[in-house]
Amino acid sequence: MASEVEFYYDIACPFSYLAVSAFRSIPRENPIKIQWMPIYLDSIKDRAGVGSPIVKGDCSAKKVWMERDLKMMCERYNVPINRSPRYEDQDGTPQKLLASIDNNGDREKLSLALFSHYWLKDCDIQDSKVLENIAKEAGLSLNVQQQIARGEEPLKKLNEEANKLGIFRVPCFRVSRKIYFGPDRLHFVERELGNNQASELRLRLPSSATPGHRAKLTFYYDFVSPWSYIAAVAIERLVEQLKPVTVDVEWVPVSLPGLIQANKAPVEAALDAANPAFLKATGRDMQMQIALRGVQELWTADRDLSDDKVVAEVIEEAGYDAKDILSKAEEDNIKDQFAQNMSRALKAGAFGVPAFQVNDGTLIFGQDRLNIVADMLCGWNCNL
Structure with a gap:
């Protein structure tokens, strides 16, 4: 059982603030030690080839979702936040300051103070005078400008070490030599720390729903997405558990390449980008059993669903007439249905799969949000 966690974070990342706030609030029988590992997000994401649209970048469906997701997660974990700070960290100044501090306890005090002043009090964490005052409030007497200059090399070293470990975003927790990314992985971290009963946060259970409660779950998916496969299997269990x-x-089958293209170009281009084999498969997917059987065969048996013969076998195994369904798949109305599916998903704000809507409400993205979907199906509401 582990008793120490390395926490990789950037003060300017709201999910870092959320993650450590939620993590520190979890009651535990045994004390744990957090090693505070400041890194600079821009350096990490540049090397990894990924970005963080909530920090910088043009407006997009993904950015809208991340902002919405942040609000929802903060509400669920009861973490107060000012989601629109006026000041941006342009060059990693606070991270350099933190990296210059060798004592882990002092680094923790200053990190918590910086998180609070940036994400609650909207302070300019690039201003050396502001940073000096924050340090004093944390009980530290520092020559901030000297410390920032001193911290450049240690921060560079921390960034390089993080890259070697495979850390590509923040927040990340490293425990028992395993890396867990994001505030939605805290239950995995807790299990490594000895709590075998740790699970995803649930706020509304079936027993609390009104008698006779009924809900609709819309599931947007694509065969090519392994995350869609995980979600498809989980949904089948979820329906029973609720x-x-x-x-x-x-x-609702959609095209993942089409969704990606649609967020860069007109919808018509997205439809053209869709895989022809997928368009053909749309007609086959109208029944849940065929869809579930298909994703299972693709991701567990590695069967080639672009081969009509294999698809026919899958349909027959699901208990349907393959000849009838395949002939209908060639009809124009099936392609029209696909176009409607795509337009509907894009209108809801989809930029990837799997994605969900409960009672045609706010779009929820990712199989790692099924605990939230479950709460919504039981009547939980979030003011989004």
């Missing part, structure tokens, strides 16, 4: 709540699942 009883006596009745869940009506609507399976």
Whole structure:
């Protein structure tokens, strides 16, 4: 059982603030030690080839979702936040200051103070005078300008070490030589720390739903996405677990390449970008059993669903007439249905899969948000 966690973070990242706030609030029987590892997000993401649209970048469906997700997660973990700070960290100044401090306890005090002043009090954490005052409040007497200059090399070293470990974003927790990314992985971290009962946060259970409660779950998916496969299998279990709540699942196949293209170009271009084999498969997917069988065969048996013969076998194994369904798949109305699916998903704000809507409400993205979907199906509401 581990008793120490390395926490990789950037003060300017709201999810770092959320993660450590939620992590420190978890009650534990045994004390743990957090090693505070400041890194600079821009340096990490540049090397990894990924960006963080919530920090910088043009407006996009993904940015809208991340801002919405942040608000929802902060509400669920009861973490107060000012989501629109006026000041941006342009060059990693606070991270250099933190990296210059060798004592882990002092680094923790200053980190917590910086998180609070940036994400609650909207302070300019690039201003050396502001930083000096924050340090004093944390009980530290520092020559901030000298410390910032001194911290450049240590921060560079921390960034390089993080890259070697495979850390590509923040926040990240490293425990028992395993890396967990994001505030939604805290239950995995807790298990490494000895809490075998740790699970994803649930705020509304089936027993708390009103008698006879019924809800609709719309599931946007694509065969090519392994995350869609995980979600498809989980949904089947979820429907059973949520009883006596009745869940009506609507399976809506879409094209992942098309969604990606649509967020860069007109919808017509997105439809053209769709895989022809997928367009053909749309007609086959209208029944839940075929869809579930298909993703299972692709991701567990590695069967080639671009081969009509294999698809026919999958349909027959699911208990349907393959010849009838495949002939219908060639009809124009099936392609029209696909176009409607894509337009519907894009209108809801989809930029990837899997994605979900409960009772045609706010779009929820990712199989790692199914605990939130479950709460919504049981009647939980978030003011988004």
